[in-house]
Amino acid sequence: MAQGAYSVLVSLIALLLFSPIVGVNQNIVGNHSELLASNYDDGSRDGDYDVLLEFAEGNEGNSEVTRNEEVQKEFVVTNEGTFNDTYDLSVSWNDLDDIGWYSEPDIAAVSVLSQSQEPISFTFRAPVQNVYSGDYMEFTVTVTSQNSTFTNASVEQRLEIETPMTYAVDVIAREGNSLSGNRGETVSYLVEVTNVGDTAEEFSIEVGFLPKDWTANTSVSTIELNPSASGTFDLAVDIPNTAAENEFAVIRTSVHVQETGYDHIYGYLDTNTTVNDGRVYGVDMIADALTKQVVPGGQILYDLYVTNTGEETDSFLLDLGDVSAGWSSNLSQFGINDLEPDETANIVLSVSCPPESVKDDWSWAYVSVRSSNREQFMDDLITHTSVRIPVRDVDLAVELDTLSGNP
Structure with missing residues (x-):
């Protein structure tokens, strides 16, 4: 019995000792879990974008x-x-x-x-x-x-x-806004203007941007109209003799409110005039060589040949591009006047390099040529000039022009 009682007593003591420890751990775990949950919620809110x-x-x-x-x-x-x-x-x-x-x-x-x-x-x-x-x-x-x-x-x-519209104007071409004609001719558009605003107004009339050599004029500079009334004027477009094949001109004619505070209001019409017999333009440029050599501080010359490949006499403009630092380039002339069809003009391009140049230094030289009448017709080329070092105390004669230059 004593031994049995002792065993029961030990079990009771163990139970009493264990119970508080388990309870504290649960509380600690419980409290720790609440802190984690609280931190997680706060972190989620801190990360919100709204x-x-x-x-x-x-x-x-x-x-x-x-x-x-x-x-x-x-x-x-x-x-x-x-x-x-x-x-x-x-x-x-x-x-x-x-x-x-x-x-x-x-x-x-x-x-x-x-x-x-x-x-x-x-x-x-x-x-x-x-x-x-x-x-x-x-x-x-x-x-x-x-x-x-x-x-x-x-x-x-x-x-x-706004209702009603205080000021407003509509502009249309009564007989169509596209016409064609030959070089040197004038075509006319009948322009109709309607006052669709609620106020009588004297509208001003303007012609916008004109392509090169084209001219256009209106028969009146202003037109006075009551609300809902319409009026017309003529727009005359002169086709230039220099117009190119397939050339056309889109010309804007605008009608403006003149009343202060409303002068941002206007209407407009775009007309499109096409040339029936436009000139054929063309130009071609070649060089005697595209690569040559030059000695330090020397100059090399390129012969350029410009040919009018168009069908009528034309004049041409030439331009130079940039060269490498210290290098320079020039042309014998920057314009060619009255070149006949298939006629060729000779232009000289000179390229110079600095005295401190070393072997294999080089530079591009860009040259372009364009028609003075219609600049979209053009040609260009690029030359490549490199430096050679002459050998002293030997015969410096060269057989090729591409190796020319002052030693």
Whole structure:
């Protein structure tokens, strides 16, 4: 019995000793687990990227504009995340008819501190023409986190053409906007102007950019029209004698509102005039050699041959490109006047190298030639000149011109 009682007593003591230890470990483990969970949650929140985009005060999200009016609208970016962030700004829209709606951010990106705001602005512009009262475009303004591409925010900004349109003008060619003719002839377009605005106006008329040698004039410089009224004028286009084969000229004629505050409004017409009997231009240039050698401090000459491959007498202009540092190049002349078809002119290109040159130093020399009447007709070539070192106390005579130069 004594031994049995002793065994029971030992078991009871062991149970009492073990129970508190297990309980403390559980508490420690339990407390430690709670700390880990707390740290994990905090870390998750610290890693959040979140952004809000709103209209700034005074921007109601809808703007009424005239044709060709440009407006600047402001927005507010709020960084609702727990990290500082930088956002790329962008805007998109769907101009199915490609009539000229446009927008762009005034800056490319904005940086915002956590839980802070920054203002941003975008510029919006209505088309010059082909829009009428009530027409509109919705632009999607977007900010996107540079650190988390899934973090972005957008709002819709609407631009709507004013009702009624205070000033507006339409311009068309009554009998078509494409004509053709021979060199030296004049073709005429009948241009119709309609005042589609709500106000009487005396519109000014302008002719835009003209290609080389082309001229164009309108029969009147202004046209006065009441609302809904139309009027016409003539646009005369002179085809130059120098016009090339297949040449055409797109000429813009514009009609402008003159009223202060509305003078950004205009309408325009593009006419396309094609030449029936354009000149055939052409030029070819070759050299007696494309590679030669020169001694240090010496000069080498290249003979260039320029041929008029066109069908009529023409004049030509020549240009030189850059050469290597210390080297120089020159031409015997930079212009050729009145070269007949298939006639060839000889031009001399000189290339000089510096005295301190060493063997195998070299330089390119670029030469171009172009028609003085139509500069798109051109030719060019590149020469390669290298340095040779002469051998002293021996016969320096050379058999090839390509080895010429002063020793």
